[in-house]
Amino acid sequence: MAKAAKPKKKKQFFGIAEWYGKRFIDLSTAERKMLADTKNTTMNCPFFEQVPALGPKSGKLHCNKKGGVCSLRNFHEPLPPADDITFGPITATCPNRFLENGTIVKHIGQYVLGTEEPLFAKEIAFLMRPRAGEVGAAEADAAAEEDETEEAEEAAGTEAAAAESGREDVGRIDLVFVHPNNREKWCAVEMQAVYFSGGEMGKDMAVIRAQPTTDNSLPMPGAARRPDFRSSGPKRLMPQLQIKVPTLRRWGKKMVVVIDKPFLGSMSKMEHQSHISNCDIVWVVVRFDEEPGSGEAKLVIDQTINTTLDDAVKALTSGTPTTLPAFEDKLAGKLGKVFDI
Secondary structure, eight states: OOOOOOOOOOOOBEEEEEETTEEGGGSOHHHHHHHHTOOGGGSBOHHHHHSGGGSOTTOOOBOOSTTOEEEEEEEEOOSSTTSOOEEOOOEESSGGGGGGGGHHHHHHIIIIISOSSOEEEEEEEOOOOOOOHHHHHHHHHHHHHHHHHHHHHHHHTOOOOHHHHOOOOTTEEEEEEEETTEEEEEEEEEEOOOEEEESOTHHHHHHHHHSOTTOOSOOOOSSOEEEEHHHHIIIIIHHHHHHHHHHHHHHTOEEEEEEEHHHHHTSOOOOOOSSGGGOSEEEEEEEEEEOTTSSSEEEEEEEEEEEOHHHHHHHHTOOOOOOHHHHHHHHHTTOOOSSOO
């Protein structure tokens, strides 16, 4: 009996939601064409400008993400030709997007430390590499060289955004907030944007460049792509939490994780601890509210969730196991001989 043909999965077309801080849908065709040919290092990041202290040490506030795309959203093609394109919610692809107006700084400071004006420190060494043996010493030396390179890049203002650099160092705490009147009162902060999977953004740029200036319609994305919450959550964020949180817990400190609402929606439900003293992780969940014609989306605190590490790990690895018959059916379709005898 022939197997029924599998229904084709509907492709998702996530395209630019915000570009150098501006809503894509509010830009004119001429503005989009201009930005498509603009180098990111010639454009200031509006979120660095709003909170320059949290920008690069060099003081250079230019965008450090190639292409300048702050966030993505789903573009839904119109069904009848006369309809307009409709859109899904905005999800951040650059961690700097969370810096808007220092909103999360004030919220985290007040909620965790009891002050809206915390002091801060960036890139604090957390794990010490062992120097025992030839391999350990070589790794430690290589790590020191990497640190020197990153410091030089930051001083020159040429460093890439965390998601662009490819360096995911679990040996550091990226950001720490400290109470100004009590240096022993502090918390670690992790801002987790989402990676995407699918066609490169260059394909969208090609569509934008090819559009006639007289055509004021909004272009669809140039390729299918989607937010890759699995790479961003279980593969990237979860190891950070599993390595750092147990030590922070022993020290009596909290880990704060900043994510947006779509990221939270990709996770299983977490049990909220009613009091912060009973949690390991404080999740600060933001959303991006939009006012048509304003040109910008506004970051708003959506909710704050207190959880244990165990509950967070379960939520990040969410998924229902397949049934045995379904698994064996897939297995049968993939069997092959190792040796041709």
